[in-house]
Amino acid sequence: MSxxxxxxxxxxxxxxxxxxxxxxxxxxxxxxxxxxxLMSDALSHAALPGVVVAFxxxxxxxxxxxxxxxxxxxxxxxxxxxxxxxxxxxxxDSAMGMxxxxxxxxxxxxxxxxxRSPGGNQSGLDSFIYGQAASMVKSxxxxxxxxxxxxxxxxxxxxxxxxxxxxxxxxxxGIGLSIKGxxxxxxxxxxxxxxxxxxxxxxxxxxxxLIIPAVSARYWTQSFLVMILLSALFGGxxxxxxxxxxALGSGLPTGPFIVVVAASIxxxxxxxGKQKGLFINYIQYRLHQKRVRNGMQMKAEGAK
Amino acid sequence: MAxxxxxxxxxxxxxxxxxxxxxxxxxxxxxxxxxxxxxxGAGKSTxxxxxxxxxxxxxxxxxxxxxxxxxxxxxxxxxxxxxSVDWDFPTDALDVVTMGxxxxxxxxxxxxxxxxxxxxxxxxxxxxxxxxxxxxxQLSGGQQQRVFLARALVQNADIYFMxxxxxxxxxxxxxxxxxxLKELKSIGKTVMVVHHDLQTVENYFDHVLLxxxxxxxxxxxxxxxxxxxxxxxxxxxMRWMGGERQYELHSFK
Numbered sequence: 353m354s355x356x357x358x359x360x361x362x363x364x365x366x367x368x369x370x371x372x373x374x375x376x377x378x379x380x381x382x383x384x385x386x387x388x389x390l391m392s393d394a395l396s397h398a399a400l401p402g403v404v405v406a407f408x409x410x411x412x413x414x415x416x417x418x419x420x421x422x423x424x425x426x427x428x429x430x431x432x433x434x435x436x437x438x439x440x441x442x443x444x445d446s447a448m449g450m451x452x453x454x455x456x457x458x459x460x461x462x463x464x465x466x467x468r469s470p471g472g473n474q475s476g477l478d479s480f481i482y483g484q485a486a487s488m489v490k491s492x493x494x495x496x497x498x499x500x501x502x503x504x505x506x507x508x509x510x511x512x513x514x515x516x517x518x519x520x521x522x523x524x525x526g527i528g529l530s531i532k533g534x535x536x537x538x539x540x541x542x543x544x545x546x547x548x549x550x551x552x553x554x555x556x557x558x559x560x561x562l563i564i565p566a567v568s569a570r571y572w573t574q575s576f577l578v579m580i581l582l583s584a585l586f587g588g589x590x591x592x593x594x595x596x597x598x599a600l601g602s603g604l605p606t607g608p609f610i611v612v613v614a615a616s617i618x619x620x621x622x623x624x625g626k627q628k629g630l631f632i633n634y635i636q637y638r639l640h641q642k643r644v645r646n647g648m649q650m651k652a653e654g655a656k
Numbered sequence: 657m658a659x660x661x662x663x664x665x666x667x668x669x670x671x672x673x674x675x676x677x678x679x680x681x682x683x684x685x686x687x688x689x690x691x692x693x694x695x696x697g698a699g700k701s702t703x704x705x706x707x708x709x710x711x712x713x714x715x716x717x718x719x720x721x722x723x724x725x726x727x728x729x730x731x732x733x734x735x736x737x738x739x740s741v742d743w744d745f746p747t748d749a750l751d752v753v754t755m756g757x758x759x760x761x762x763x764x765x766x767x768x769x770x771x772x773x774x775x776x777x778x779x780x781x782x783x784x785x786x787x788x789x790x791x792x793x794q795l796s797g798g799q800q801q802r803v804f805l806a807r808a809l810v811q812n813a814d815i816y817f818m819x820x821x822x823x824x825x826x827x828x829x830x831x832x833x834x835x836x837l838k839e840l841k842s843i844g845k846t847v848m849v850v851h852h853d854l855q856t857v858e859n860y861f862d863h864v865l866l867x868x869x870x871x872x873x874x875x876x877x878x879x880x881x882x883x884x885x886x887x888x889x890x891x892x893x894m895r896w897m898g899g900e901r902q903y904e905l906h907s908f909k
Contacts, residue, residue, distance in 0.1 A: 385745060510764060516755050520741045522710055526734040527759040527811070574746045574791050 369591035375500040377587025380566035393559035398429025400459025415492040422547040483554030483607030554607035571625025590614035667716030691861035733813035756807035798829030
């Protein structure tokens with residue numbers, strides 16, 4: 353174990369998955385209150401064809417190139433979802449389901465082709481499906497770090513704007529906030545978070561990084577700021593611990609372990625969470641019941 | 657006579673293919689309190705939203721102080737329908753009221769202590785000071801409406817638009833809101849309110865705009881709010897009940 357931790361590459365990878373978890377936790381809160389959790393799932397699946405196309409075009413596995421490809425592909429997916437919703441009678445959730453499946457299927461098809469091409473077997477593109485943090489090299493890590501920090505910065509600097517955008521769009525528009533601009537910013541930070549995460553976590557499970565920390569944080573607070581900070585914390589812990597566990601064995605995918613850690617945090621929050629956690633709810637109900645019963649008893653005795 | 661403050665010319669708007677407003681023309685003088693009255697689906701909310709650029713206008717022109725909306729939006733306050741936001745959002749009453757100051761604070765700038773104080777005094781005005789740090793999800797409907805009104809008050813606008821502020825609130829809240837509206841009027845602000853309750857129109861508003869897809873009648877309440885005109889707006893399907901202010905609506909074809 354200690355030898356793994358001392359390995360400098362593992363340290364870099366740990367830091368990057370942790371920052372990724374933090375960024376995803378923060379952006380997840382935005383998606384949660386925009387009521388668009390499924391959107392993150394659709395867009396991460398929609399990123400896959402872009403990764404493969406970028407690889408086929410440039411014939412090298414440079415993370416920045418692949419990320420740009422993934423980003424374009426996810427944005428096309430986002431645009432198509434919006435267009436289908438506006439221009440046809442198909443509802444948004446159906447559109448998201450369609451785009452998710454079609455883009456992912458297309459991506460897998462291209463991946464098969466890429467793997468058969470000369471040198472494709474060693475491409476390691478498969479790691480984009482379930483995530484393979486250990487396969488990242490230092491330059492990948494630096495790319496991830498910079499983008500993740502940028503995303504975090506965008507949300508924290510505009511905290512006040514994000515809050516009013518998510519709470520009351522019409523009012524925000526009335527006092528001069530550009531909703532179109534905010535929508536564009538939202539899509540950009542969401543897609544950026546997704547594409548920097550897919551190598552470490554994989555396109556299939558990336559959505560979990562965005563959804564689970566946010567819903568876990570919801571169980572602990574009634575303040576938007578605290579929710580963002582907690583979600584960042586939960587995401588960071590999931591990223592780091594999940595990567596650590598997967599690094600213990602060789603060739604273990606990272607994504608599933610990160611999700612398992614995140615899910616454990618969620619399960620704990622669901623039961624013990626301060627805000628409507630199951631356990632607290634039960635205790636509060638019983639205490640209240642006791643109080644009411646005692647009150648009735650005292651009344652009855654007083655009447656005697 | 658005071659000059660015109662709000663001017664709406666030939667305004668029309670639609671949802672997809674359904675035209676809900678057509679050829680709307682009216683003018684509003686400063687310092688008036690106008691009730692926008694009409695049946696369901698008459699386009700009352702749409703009228704406000706279209707005037708405030710929240711809904712696209714098909715045709716027509718709206719001007720405030722002789723200028724188009726984007727140039728004067730800081731002088732206009734809007735209170736949307738209570739149901740238009742997610743009250744489960746994790747924030748407290750004071751924070752929601754502070755949002756009314758975001759325009760003044762400036763984008764990307766921090767909220768300061770003086771802004772909090774301003775927001776707190778607006779809450780106090782609405783009788784909600786004790787609820788400042790209450791979760792908005794734990795407020796009653798009437799309290800939520802007061803918070804919305806307080807948020808509009810801190811904007812310190814010259815013109816206010818309110819979409820059914822009295823819908824589903826109890827008598828105490830209704831009184832509190834009306835007191836504030838009349839106070840706004842008395843200090844020279846102009847207020848337009850979408851209103852549903854025909855029985856209170858005469859007590860609450862000095863001007864009435866009877867709307868049903870277009871403006872049917874508009875002017876001083878005592879002149880415009882007559883049996884015939886109201887029947888006109890509601891499609892003639894109503895019966896004047898006994899007393900002075902008793903109306904009953906029937907919807908037969």
